[in-house]
Amino acid sequence: MTEIALGFATLMDPAVLGFLLIGIVAGLIVGSIPGLNDNIAFAIFIPLSFSLSPTYALALMVGLYCSCAVGGSIPAIMVKVPGTASSVLTAIDGHAMARSGKAGQALGIAITSSVFGGISSALILLLFAPPMAAFALRFGYVENFSLGILGMASVLGLLGGSLIKGLLSAVLGLLVATIGFSQQTGLPRFTLGLDSLYEGVPFVPLLVGLFGITAVLELAEELIRDRRKGETPREMPRITDSLYISWKLSKRLLPTWLQCSVIGNVIGIIPGAGMLMAIYMGYERISHRYKRLFAGKPGEPEWGEGAPEGIAAPESANNAVVASSMVPLLSLGIPGNSVSALFIGALMIQGMVPGPLLFIDHPDIAWMIIVAFLVANVLMWPISYAMVRSISGLVFHLPKYVLVPTISLLCLTGAYSDENSMFSIGIALISGVVGYITRRLGIPHAPLILALVLGRTIEDNLGNALAISGGDWSIFLEPTSHPISLALILGAVAFMLGPIISGSRKRYRARRQRAEMEVRG
């Protein structure tokens, strides 16, 4: 209890609270602009944040992270252009509802669902992170190695799409992580004789490139494509009805909110799985419920044609991922997704390391982050309602050709200021181009980021665990002295085998269906 009070005390500094508010407003705007998202905003902001007090910088990031997904739903509903990837599903029913003259209701549902999901996830963070952090101190080198393996396995296992591409991405990340001096020998490797690579590829410029520069290149590409097509100006959307949703509708949506919050929170805590997986799982699950209870009844649209649940499900699921993705980061130092990985950069710049020690060395910061998620989600409600009308027009007034040079400039300035060197700019540009090419090839970035973060952890802990065990590898599976490690390794195996088993089950079912058709045919 005293710790929570400490968090509140730190947060209630008017300046800190001010930065939290700025973050919420900025998140709504950033999210509502297609092409911009929280990753890019953080990539730009982090290198510039070291002149700020850590409490200010982190409060701003928490605010922005919370409200970005809400911002993304605004253009998704109004013009069917998702502002962020997390609102692709909201666009389906949301826009259908807006076209039928109920834009206000659609936005109201999106905001309220987001706040519900967000608060649930902030409570999970408050309840889970601190006890997990206390427990994590008991993790030694053996356990940390196995935890790293579990993290890598979960991101690969939960990844939709091609397993090969996911593996490629992870291997690329692991390879980059080997650059720099080796902890076991104290000698540099793969540094090409460059002093600047002794400590490995600098993390912040790398993130700036991978998120910021990649986004700039993609925006530029879209710009060229739009030019060629001769973009037709869209009609300005209008909100004619009330934004406030009725008590009756809230009661009806409650089961959806609860189910999707559970899904979002579970997905958030597992390292590697992101918002996209949460919204697809939530949407899929609620679609069955809707078809069973409401579809076909008078006054109820078909699923996908303006169902309120079709907005409530993805919006509560994506915001439920937000704070819960900070649970593994704050307690174990392992990011839940790529956005929480960026919090590592922000903490590092202030000389802090996320993980159990953060609660011992900087309890005010650790608890402020936790409390800030709760407060941000509560504040997000009135702020979103107040701002939604003005933001919905914004997307039309900000042309892409303004965004491209602005973001480039901010990214390069940020990269430079990280170490005051042109070398960092080079790193940002190279990783931006590599990021762009890999995205074009359909290679996901989540495994790469996690591998970059975990590569060193895995290698260093492996080395140290073997130093202590005298080179005995069975130490990782020893049930009496290292039961946690054994459980983590088994978990990793399950994550890797899961998709293979379900994949072969799907193939088996498909084969059987074909066979049945042939029989019938």
Place this chain on the structure above:
Amino acid sequence: MRMIWLSKGLLVGLALAATSAFAADYPSKDVHIIVPFKPGGGVDTSSRILAEYGNKHMAKGKLEVENRAGGDGVVGQTFAAKAKADGYTVLAMTSSVVTNPILKQTGYKLEDFQPVALYNTDPEVIVVGAASPFKTIAELLAASKERPLTVTVAGIATSHHMAGLALEDSAGMKFTYVPTTGFGAQLQAVMGGHVELGLFPLGEIKKHADAGTVRILAAASDARLDILPNVPTWQEAGLNIKRWTTFRGWAVPKGTPEAAVKYLSDLLGKISTDPAYVKQMNDYGFPIAYKDAAGFTDEVNDYAEVTTRVIAKHGLKEKQ
């Protein structure tokens, strides 16, 4: 002949004029303190405190801290070594300026620097977790002679690793080294009982010892420290090492005018008597240890001699 004499005389005259003009003018603009690490660490924090108090005494211009991180300090150290020797570029000099050129292929040598003044030293301490069976240094010493103990150090070939090697040489202790990349990870290993002891610079561990989560068994200072009256020195504990400290000070590129070196050295001396400065440095865990240019040069040479011996004996050098 006359011409040559004349021109020589002219040169000497010009040089003299330049020096005296320099002495009167220095400092005429901002002095940049190059911190070869990212913001937030011990060197950065202490440099910023120094700049804050130093600026009260600067005749003209300001002390500006500039971070040039990378390469374990090598990037910023090389930058400072190659900077113009005019007294306006100062390196925040740490022990790694001594060991980096020996261990790695750096673009500078220790001789490229002129030490200005020392402001803080940090003695190495032997630390065990609160739950450790070792209550005294004698118990630890005895155990380490029977079997290798696991010891965590902040990186192979760092001053802390070398302290361990020196203990093996002079006290007959045996260690298995468990390197980490930072003091935080090291602390976690000691607190969690994942290793049997740790070698730390005092500044990084003092507040945790005060909090009771770890115990300091012995400190490598010349005499018992005021802040640790009950902790024996390494010499008293029979480890046969008189002193093992890392240091923080200022250095300038070789060839910097004597007047500038003296000005900066005196400036650090003046700040060191400011009670507010002393209190703030102590609060952060950087006890004041002022030495002027000559004293700091001795300290650097002492350290170079000891570490060169350890590096050569244990083959820590990068293969070339």
